[in-house]
Structure formats: structure tokens, C-alpha cells
Amino acid sequence: MKRLVLSLVLIVSMGVGGYAANCKDLPSEADLRAAMIASANATAGGLFNGARMWAAVVHRDGEICGSITSTGDPTQVWPGSQAIAKAKAYTANAFSLDPLALSTAMLYTFTQPGHSLNSLGQSNLFNPQFLAAPTGQGGGNNQIAGGLIFFGGGVPLYKNGKIIGGLGISGDTACTDHEIAKRVRNNLGFNPPGGATADDIVYSPPxxxxxxxxPVCLNTFRNSLFIGNEAPASYPKAP
Structure with missing residues (x-):
């Protein structure tokens, strides 16, 4: 019995040690919150200027290292954004390499109907088991939540030119989510080898x-410059 208990302790210790080692080079939840707060201002655009966000970080194996809101009250951030932030972090990490940084924004067109990766979203489904309670922080640490998102807000994280994980931001328009993710990554020093804009969002037009x-979103800014607004929907007129 003692031998069994000792074996279990060793297994748990090894698991915790491996988790800590994989996450140790990534930003802490406190660092994420501070960087999100510093990044939110009028030039972030969107609905809330980037002030109501969920952030999540995964390490290179895709496990969640931390997730937190930019506000002290998580109920004042869209509850649905928790899952989206975690999936964005997973996506940016899953499809980026040392020589190729791919933000989730860059995958938008590829995954639309008629394009080559249209069914990609069905390949790694999100596991809702790894969500925190609506009134709580965190949730799912040391677990692979999965999920794929193909609009702005997810960026890969690098250290010394090597990819070490992904960051996901959600809580505003997709365009503002990308701006905040880009700013947070830059402020914390996790840019890809090509710099802060190596995987920047492309708007076509302009x-x-x-x-x-x-697509351009509502009140869209890029690198502090106003880009424009999402085009209004057009519907066929009734005969």
C-alpha cells in the first residue's frame, strides 16, 4: 500500500513538474491582466475600446497555462468569450511554427466556403469541460481545451525566435481582439522573429x-490608425 501511494505521489509530482516547466516561460495571469489594461484605449476601436476582455495562454503542447479577464468582475465580460479566447490561443499555437507566425485573423479567408480549408473547424472541437464557472476566474489549467477560431484575436507567442505557445483574446469585435492581442504580446516581449506585425491582420479593402x-469590423483601428467600419448588410428587395 505504501509503495502504491509513493508511486502515485511520484506520478503527480512528475505531472505538475512537466506542466510548470512548459508554462514557466509564458506570461502569468497577473501579467496578462496588466498588459490588457495597458493596451485598452480609444485607438483599440470596437465596442469597448478593448476594455472588457478574456485572455488565455496555452503552451506549445496546447495545454492551458492561464486565463483571466481584464476586469475585476468576470461577469462584465461576455461569458461566451472565455471559450473563444481559449480556442484562439489553441488555434494560433496549433498552426504556427518557428519560421511562420499565423494569427487567427490570417486564417479567415482560407476557411470560408469555396476555399481550401473550409472544413478545418471540424478537426479539433472545443471541450467545454475546461471552462470556469461564469462568476469565476481561470478554469481548465493543465488541460487541452482545443477548439479552432478563424477570426481576429489569436496570436502565437515566441521566445528567442522559437514558438512557445499561443495567446487568445476575446471580448470585443474580432478586429479589436486582434489589436489587443498584438499589443499584449508586444508589451510582454513575445513577438515572432519578424516583429510585432509579422502576422498582422490584413483588411481587403483597403x-x-x-x-x-x-473583414473590417465596426470602428476598426490598426496600429492606432482608423481603418473604417463594417459594411452594412444588403438584402434583396421584395418584388
């Missing part, structure tokens, strides 16, 4: 046509 294009 940018030239691109396979990496993402």
Missing part, C-alpha cells in the same frame, strides 16, 4: 486582395 484577408 489593403490589396490577399488570401490572408479579414
Amino acid at each position: 489593403d490589396p486582395p490577399s488570401v490572408f484577408a479579414h
Whole structure:
């Protein structure tokens, strides 16, 4: 019996040690919150200027290292954004490499109907088991939540030119989510080798046509410059 207990203790210790080692180079939840607060202002755009966000970080194996809201009251951030932030972190990490940083915004066009990766979203489904209670922080640490998101807000994280994980931000428009994610990553020093804008969002228009294009959102800013607003929907007129 003692031998069994000792074996279990060793297994748990090894698991915790492996988790700590994989997460130790990534930002803490406190660092994430501070960086989100510092990044939110009028040039973030969107509905709330980036002030009501969920953030999540995963390590290279895709396990959640931390998640937190930018506000002290998580109920004042969209509850649905917790799952989206975790899935964005997972996606950005899952499809980026040392020489190729792919933000979730860059995957938008590829995954639309008629494009080559249209069914990609069915390949790694999100596991809702790893969500925190609506009134609580965190949830699912040391677990792979999965989930794939193909609009702005997820960016890969790098250290010394090597990818070490992913960051997901959600709580505003997809365009503002991307801006905040980009700012948080830059403020904390986790940019890819090509710099802060290596995997930046592409808007077409006003940018030239691109396979990496993402729609313009409501009150869209990029790198503190106003881009425009989402085009209003048009519907066929009744005869």
C-alpha cells in the first residue's frame, strides 16, 4: 500500500513538474491582466475600446497555462468569450511554427466556403469541460481545451525566435481582439522573429486582395490608425 501511494505521489509530482516547466516561460495571469489594461484605449476601436476582455495562454503542447479577464468582475465580460479566447490561443499555437507566425485573423479567408480549408473547424472541437464557472476566474489549467477560431484575436507567442505557445483574446469585435492581442504580446516581449506585425491582420479593402484577408469590423483601428467600419448588410428587395 505504501509503495502504491509513493508511486502515485511520484506520478503527480512528475505531472505538475512537466506542466510548470512548459508554462514557466509564458506570461502569468497577473501579467496578462496588466498588459490588457495597458493596451485598452480609444485607438483599440470596437465596442469597448478593448476594455472588457478574456485572455488565455496555452503552451506549445496546447495545454492551458492561464486565463483571466481584464476586469475585476468576470461577469462584465461576455461569458461566451472565455471559450473563444481559449480556442484562439489553441488555434494560433496549433498552426504556427518557428519560421511562420499565423494569427487567427490570417486564417479567415482560407476557411470560408469555396476555399481550401473550409472544413478545418471540424478537426479539433472545443471541450467545454475546461471552462470556469461564469462568476469565476481561470478554469481548465493543465488541460487541452482545443477548439479552432478563424477570426481576429489569436496570436502565437515566441521566445528567442522559437514558438512557445499561443495567446487568445476575446471580448470585443474580432478586429479589436486582434489589436489587443498584438499589443499584449508586444508589451510582454513575445513577438515572432519578424516583429510585432509579422502576422498582422490584413483588411481587403483597403489593403490589396490577399488570401490572408479579414473583414473590417465596426470602428476598426490598426496600429492606432482608423481603418473604417463594417459594411452594412444588403438584402434583396421584395418584388
